[in-house]
Amino acid sequence: MKHFLLFFGILFTLNLTAQEAYKFTTVTDLETTPVISQGATGTCWSFSSTSFLESEIIRLTGKPIDLSEMYQVRNTYPAKAENYIMRQGRTQFGEGGLAHDVMNSVERNGLVPEEAFSGLFFGETTYNHAEMAAVLEAMLKTYVDNPGRKLSKKWRASIESILDIYIGKNVNSFTFEGKQYTPQTFLAMTKIQPADYVNITSFTQAPFYSKFILDIPDNWSNGSFYNVPLDEMIATIDNALDKGFTVELDCDVSERTFSSKDGVAIIPENADNNVKALQGIYPEKKITQDYRQDEFENYETTDDHLMHITGILRDQNGTKYYKVKNSWGTDETRVANGGYVYFSEAYMRLKAISITVHKGALPKNTAKNLSL
Template sequence: MKKLLSIIFIVLFNFVNAQEIPTTYTLEIDSKYQFRPYIDIEASSIKSQDKTGTCWSFSTSSFLESEIYRLTGKKIDISEMYSVRGTYERKAWNYVMRQGKAQFGEGGLGHDVINSLKTDGLVPESEFSGLIGNQTTHSHSQMVKEIQTILDAYIKNDIDSPYPNWKQTVDELLNENLGTEVNEFVFEGKVYTPKSFLEMTTINPNDYISITSFTHIPFYENFILNIPDNFSNGTYYNVPLDEFNSIAKQVLENGFSIEWDGDVSEKTFSPKYGIAVLPSNIENNTKSLTEIVPEMDVTQEFRQQEFENYNTGDDHLMHIIGIVTDQNGKLYYKIKNSWGTNSNRIGNDGYIYMSESYFKLKSISILIHKNALTQDLKQKLNL
């Protein structure tokens, strides 16, 4: 895309002083990539999900923070763990009702946070950090293991089980490990409940939809995507692959950000170098982390094949907050990760620049505000 358009979009969609944007920058000292900002959406700073599988809440909460800013101009740090706590309860109920024939664990998806808004409301980080006592980092593995032990004992109808009331016991465990439910709190001098706080942000959970691209479902239909973490049977709108990629760019150009779900298992997804690319020749995998190489032309058929053979799975969720271009003018999605910034394994200040090829093959879905779509597409999707 032309440099003149690049300058225009920076002015329109970047919420910081344009003079603060560098003209070019590189990822690592030994990297030959040179990136220029093209679109920047206002987003909160990088956080760390620590030793948890709660990327779904960190990414969607970051997405909602950008939405709150877009809608109200307020910068609010919302609680990731408030949604996590409620989702663990719903996931436990689902696991029990399906008699253990469902996934129970730390994973989830973007629509689980949206569902949490509908049932539990929203609270700021200052009211629910999910950290107890002197804790400074999150770790849920032991808690989740203990909850599943309780649920399995109930399902097996173990007469010797020390957990006669699984709901109460799970609630007590969540209180002990994450904190008690929030009923009322003061924020900026006003008293709120979680529901009234949500209303103050003007976020409407019904405005958010998930979009994907697969051939086993007719295009422009809404369906339940059968992936392991979709315990809540969230629905997705299905569109052709090229349109899927075009939608992502269009959403960002319209000043909206995106919550992304996809696969990060490729060797060419590198948090160290802050890059995610898809070389057409695997011999260039290592080289591609530090310099531009030819990339794969991803087709709808190959995408479907990689999904059906499990090479593309719902590994991780992140927040897309813009677009950058390399020195050849090629586009990359700028993605905010939730793995922190303070490790020698984390480069590029915790952000990932993802090529369109990688996005087209390795994306499971995107979560967006429906108003970011064109009227024509809304009609096709019956929105």
């Protein structure tokens, strides 16, 4: 009887511990700009990457600057349209993209501040690209069908006109803090060098320490990624944050265990706890390289959202979490933590598709192995 009562007491204590509410302590919290909303658009790739560049400008110059997200969107759509037409419609076209699409646009088109190009018209306060995206896709499909039997070059001007109508005409010069700039001279002022940023991933379909094109739907521009073992990808995030570099993140947020409303993303060991673990601590699954690969190849892990890693926290048990800035606004009825989501290390190991970092943020051994 005593043994039974002792066992019951231990079980009861463990159950209470398992349901203990999260209590987070900040370890690292790097400076960034305020959380904003991407609205009804699929442009998280631009909002998160722009936030990442804003933190880089703070790191490089000490100056907080609100950059235009829509300037990069406006200048990326023509490249996406060109790709779609030249591939005769046999490729992805939509609102999605990846971090390197922003870096490519910055290199080609420079940077501008939000005040010079908001992408909103008079009276508008939020973004909604649903109609624009549908119009663009319908136009492009018509051009691919080629009803005139000879595709003219007018299609490029037509796409530009639609973008002018819905997002705005491109800006060639502007005044910022009393000085005149072009997008390229403004880029030079920020000290951002697009070539200094690298994409890192961790999958076994390519050799480690090689560079390969990651076959995911939103990689319409065929961007290349450096491939490293999973432990090294996580170590790269940790090393970056420890050295004062924030990290751009492409990840899967389709899981029931990701909740912006609860402000956490976790991978419980027992799937029966998936919902309960959003409010309280439960043991998490150990994520191996093989399990990560299996979940990617069976479509359980998909690339559907880009976010911005800005810090590290620990819960009351010492478990590490990453402070991840989202672009879904700060409405307290919809999001927690002021618009941030705290990713457990297990969630990051399983659901991070890739990261983008300054090459100076790489651990020495990783940089050496990648010849960077």
